[in-house]
Amino acid sequence: MVFKSLLACGRRICLLLGAVFVLTGCGSEWNDPYPASERGSNRIYTSFSERPKHLDPAISYSNSEIGFIAQIYEPPLQYHYLKRPYVLMPATLIEMPQVALYDKAGRLIPESAPAEQVARTVYRLKLRQDVHYQPHPAFSLNADGSPRYLNLDASQVRAIQTSAGPTALNDPGSRPLKAQDYVYQIKRLALPSVQSPIYGMMAEHILGLKTLGDQIKAAKAAQPGIWLDLDTLPLPGAVAIDDHTLEITLEGKYPQFIYWLAMNFFAPVPREVDQFYAQPALKRTNVQLDTWPVGTGPYMMVYNNPNARIELARNPNYHDERYPCHGEPADAAAGLLASCDARLPLIDRVVFTREKESLPYWNKFLQGYYDDSGISSDNFDQAIRINLNGEANVSPSMARQGIQLQTAVRTSIYYMGFNLLDPVVGGKTPEEMRRSKLLRQALSIALDQEEFISIFLNGRGEPGMGPIPPGIFGYQSGEIGINPVVYTWKDGALQRRSLKEAKELLARAGWRDGRDAKTGRPLVLNLDTTSGGLGDKATMDWMSRQLSQLGIQLVVRSTDFNRFQEKLRKGSAQLYFLGWNADYPDPENFFFLFYGPEGKVAHGGENTANYSNPEFDRLFRVMKNLPNGPERQAVIDKMLKLVREDAPWIYWFYPKSFVLQQEWLHNFKLNNVASNTLKYQRIDVARRAELRAEWNKPLRWPFMIILGGLLALLWPAIRAYRARTGLDAFGQKARGR
Known part of the structure; x- marks a missing residue:
């Protein structure tokens, strides 16, 4: 009986291994995570790690969300895909907005007029007439012209509840874009139920928006739970002159408003x-x-399961837009102009798969199942090699697969801030302010950003020279752009000031060797941080060692994010880490972080250092109203000189993006400002299929070894059974018996 069981088991194992052997010999990849129906289709595969919380353009302010909605919605303006520095261009407009300035008497004045003379600024936007919305049941009409889907029955609601959402309803409609749609969206910013993060700021600029917000609250209170038709409430700051002309009126002068017209908040x-x-x-x-x-953009959402997969499909109603034929000088050599004048979008479908962990994503990228990839710290050594000049390149194994590396310094900065209301690192009296300024300068030298970037970022960053990162007007590279408090320029290269100079500054501050010159008490600094990122233990240990060279003791006070924010609001923090990413590519968006009226404690603004310098504030008001040019650069240089010498921050680093792209992904160029970039990308579908098949060939030899091992183990039992029964290994009567 035992022998029969062994033989039966052996036969089953052989059949199973044989089946596996046959299956792995099939033409398609055995480990393909996607349905067979998708093979050979013109779609791009990418991922997301966090489910998007908000896809409403009036609310969404997170990078994890904008990656979706930027492909669907179209604000009036967009950024040129290839040009650097970043250049605005029309999206749904026939031309750039016409800007007119008026004084208090209603007289037209030059655009160069100083801000104090400007009472109102009017932006006139002229829309293209070939822009249509994606198919959607909201536009579907009955024969009499009434909305078809305003009273959904139970079966229709059940259909919409699937991952196909509103696309599950039959006969969706569409219509042309109208200027009134932009007006409606601007009004939505004031809805209490929406809670748009930019309402407070825009209410200070857009004429009548604050009043509209009050009217909406009153109307909602009078009829709670009833839909409010915003067309019934006027907004003098946003008016449709006709179906294709829109006027937005601002109070005063706010040149940076033009950048907001390229953001999702102003999508129709x-x-x-x-x-x-x-x-x-x-x-x-x-x-x-x-x-x-629901938008007019190149793609529309057709599948939404935020825990697993989100899909966008080509919008069949998308207007005629073409791939650019001009960019930076190096773009032609990089193949980025090969699709010149091709109609967009170039890809039919975009598949986002949720990957909560980096390792599965990385393995699928190496197998060809994702078209691009970031690089985690765990995979950095496998993917990247740094040459003697400090330049990053893909590793030999990546190069053999045709994988390419793109890098770009992001329009962001990470910094260590000093709370200038603190008596040690800030102060109120002239003597306190003199001493604390020297202390901040000493710390700026002692904390070695280059070493930090090398150890903790794998070189993915550049030392900060001031608040303005590369790619933003006002930033200058080379000797002219260094922070002279921390660096010198020697023999054509950047050189960090010595620890000796830091100690001299510390002594002048009254803290020789880290002790108070009068009392002898040690200098103890408190760093408030949240766990993870720049607040992890390894980073804090490194910082403690750096400061110990000056005799300074560092106490790390780790807390949760809400408590950390409360400390900043109350001014009880001393040192802290924060970062800032550009909302739009203008120096005003960084310098306002030092503007006195933006003080966190006094005004609840974004000036977390509570920096206050009347001369800086005066220059800021001048700078923000100037156009880019030599005059503005001269003012910026004066502002940089002040914030470098006063050192309210240690300008830690500008982060650098490293992205890997597969050989078959074309027209891929990193863009740190725009997110509506998928429409430009192109996939060589045949090459992807070819390389996927090559990289995912099944390994047959492990199965052969297993099969051979099993046969070797079973053979003695087979021989014994055969000898005792006169049967062969397969249960047949042996010949000669």
Whole structure:
């Protein structure tokens, strides 16, 4: 009986291994994570790690969300895909906005007029007439012209609740874009139910927006739970002159407003869409604009399972837009002009798969199942080699696969801030301020950013020279752009000031060798931080060692994010780490972080250092109203001199993006400002299929070894059974018996 069981087991194992052997010999990749129906299709595969919380353009402010909605919505303006520095251009407009300035008497004045003379600024936007919305049931009409899907029945609601969402309904409609749609969206910024993060700021600029917000609150209080048609409430700061002309009126002068017209907050939302999603049945099932966006962009959402997969498909109604034929000088050699004048988008479908962990994503990228990839610290040594000149290149194994590396310094800065209300690192009296300034300068020298970038960032950063990162007007490279408090320029190269100079500054501050010159007490500094990132233990240990060279003791006070923010609001922090990413590529967006009226404690603003310098504030008001040019650069240079010498921050580093792209991904160029870039990218579908098959060939030899090992183990039992029964290994009567 035992022998029979062994033989039966052996036969099953052989059959199973044989089946596996046959299957792995098939033409398709045995480990392909995607449905067979997708093979050979013109789609790009990428990923996301966090489910998007908001897809409503009036709310979304997170990079993890903008990657989706920027492909769907179209604000009036966009950034040129290839040109650097970044250049604005029309998206749904026929030309750039016409800007007119008026004084208090209503007289037209030059655009160069100083801010104090400007009472109002009017932006006139002229829309293209070939822009249409994606197919959507909100636009579907009955024969009499009434909305078809405003009273959904139970079966229709059930259909919408699937991952196909509103696309599950039959006969979706569409219509042309109108200027009124932009007006409607600007009004939505004031909705209390929306809680747009930019409402407070825009209410200070857009004429009548604050009043509209008050009117909406009153209307909602009078009729709670009833959909409010925003077309019934006027907004003098946003008016549709006709279907294709829009005027936005600002109070005073705010030149940076032009950049906001390229952001999702100013993408159009039609009244019909707002009314469609206001249906109680959809609210109860969380089918909202916040989960199912509707736009005029190159793509539309067709599948939304935020825990697993989100898909965008080509918008069949997308207007005629062409790939650029000009860019930076190196773009032609990089193949970035090969698609010149091709109609966009170049890819039919975009598949986002949720990957919570980096390792599965990385392995799939190496197998060819993702088209691009970032590089985690765990995979850096496998992917990248740094040459003697400090330049990064892909490793030999990556190069053999045709994988390419793109790098770009981001329009961001990480910094260590000093709370200037603190008596040690700041102060109120002239003597306290003199001493603390020297202390901050000494710390700026002692904390070696280059070493930090090398150890903790794998070289993915550049030392900060001031608040303005590369790519933003006002930043200058080379000797003219160094921070002279921390660096010198010697023999054509950057050189950090010595620890000896830091100690001399510390002594002048009254803290020789880290002790108070009068009392002898040690200098103890408190760093408030959150766990993870720059606040992890290894980083803090490194910082403690750096400061110990000056005799300074560092106490790390780790806390949760909410408590950390509370300390900043109350001014109880002393030292802290923060970062800032450009909302738009203008120096005003960085310098305002030092503007006195933006003080965190006094005004609840973003000036977390509570820096206050009347001369800086005066220059800031001049700079923000100047156009880019030599005059503005001269003012910026004066501002940089002040914030470098006063050192309210240690300008830690400008982060650098490292992205790997597969050989078959074309027209891929890193863009630190724009997110609507998928429409430009192109896939060589045949080459991808070829390389996927090559990289995922099944390894047959392990199965052969297993099969051979099993046969070797079973053979003695087979021989014994055969001898005792006169049967062969397969249960047949042996010949000659």
